[in-house]
Amino acid sequence: EEAAAAAEKEAKAKKPASTKEAKKQEELERVKERAKQIDFKVIGQASSTELKEEVKKGATTLEVANAADFEEQGSASIQDGKGTTRISWTGKDGNALTGVTGVTRVFAASATLRAQDDLQVIKGIGPFIEEKLNALGITTYRQIANMTAKLEDEVNEAIEFFPGRVKRDQWVAQAKILLGEDAKLDEKALKQAEELERIAQKAEKIDFATLGVASASEKDDLKAIKGIGPFIEEKLNALGIFTFEQVSKMTPEIEEEVNVAIEFFPGRVKRDEWAKQAKTMHEDKA
Known part of the structure; x- marks a missing residue:
């Protein structure tokens, strides 16, 4: 019986992970389809x-068809039918990138090499947001630095991000600074971005096997719950909590986990009865 119970528990733990991964892939596909709505004439490609020839695992030189548009040093992704690997290089010799690191497997000739900066250096961009930007066709600091106010809004909507976050987190200014250009930053806004990134990293501590998995496209207005303001809602979203149904399924233990994760005043989630309020709101939607 103990073995059966353990197996059931393990199966339950695995199911949300696969569901979460499926939702993630669906979201990335939606984002990818919106690339045609982005003005790449402005932000650039x-x-x-x-690759000009096959590349072996651990290769330190890459022969490419045309290296003219690549910087003397930088980073990029190599992509083929099996997936993508990020590499970096420290020099160029004609159409060869030299001082290469990061080639973790064999890539055949004709695999695509695309310039790709580490966008997670920009505060406010976490791993999944970077994946969404890449799916949209945005992989470099230069592209982000070229965004106009209109493009900031379009990209924000395309990646299903919290309204106004791209602008508020000052992605454009941060990208310009990374490129060595002059730009001013609002430090208070940056601290908020750092806080949300920190909270997003705590998602693995939350029992989504009980809460269920949701995505931004299913988002409810959690601010309707008394005790949840705009920034607390952003924190919950950063954690992966988007719906009344998820909040309604919080057990006392999960209430405490969430309270700690969003760095809220001790006991507030439980005291404000978020789960009870959310249950009523979820039932009203049905």
């Missing part, structure tokens, strides 16, 4: 070329 990331430099790309093809």
Whole structure:
């Protein structure tokens, strides 16, 4: 019986993970389809070329079809039918990138090499947001630095991000600074971005096997719950909690986990009866 119970518990733990991964892939596909709505004439396309010959695991030199548009040093992704690997290089010799690191497997000739900066250096961009931007076709600091106010809004909507976050987190200014250009930053806004990134990293501590998995496209207005303001809602979203149904399923233990994760005043989630309020709101939606 103990073995059966353990197996059931393990199966329950695995199911949300696969569901979460499925929702993630669906979200990335939706984002990818919106690329045609983005004005790449303004932000530019990331430099790309093809490998000229097969590359072995651990290779330190890459022969490419055309290295002219690539910087003397930088980072990029190599992509083929099996997936993507990020590499970096420290020099160029004609159409060869030298001082290469990061080649973790064999890539055949004709695999695509595309310039790709580490967008997670920009405060407010976490791993999944970077994946969404890449799916949209945005992979470099230069593309982000070229965004107009209109494009900030369009990208924000395309990646299903919290309204106004791209602008508020000052992605454009941060990207310009990373490129060595002059730009001013609002430090208070940056601290908020850092806080949300920190909270997003705590998602693995939350029992989503009980809460269930949701995505931004299913988002409810959690601010309707008394005790949840705009920034607390953003924190919950950063954690992966988007719906009344998820909040309604919080057990006392999960209430405490969430309270700690969003760095809220001790006991507030339980005291404000978020789960009870959310249950009523979820039932009203049905």
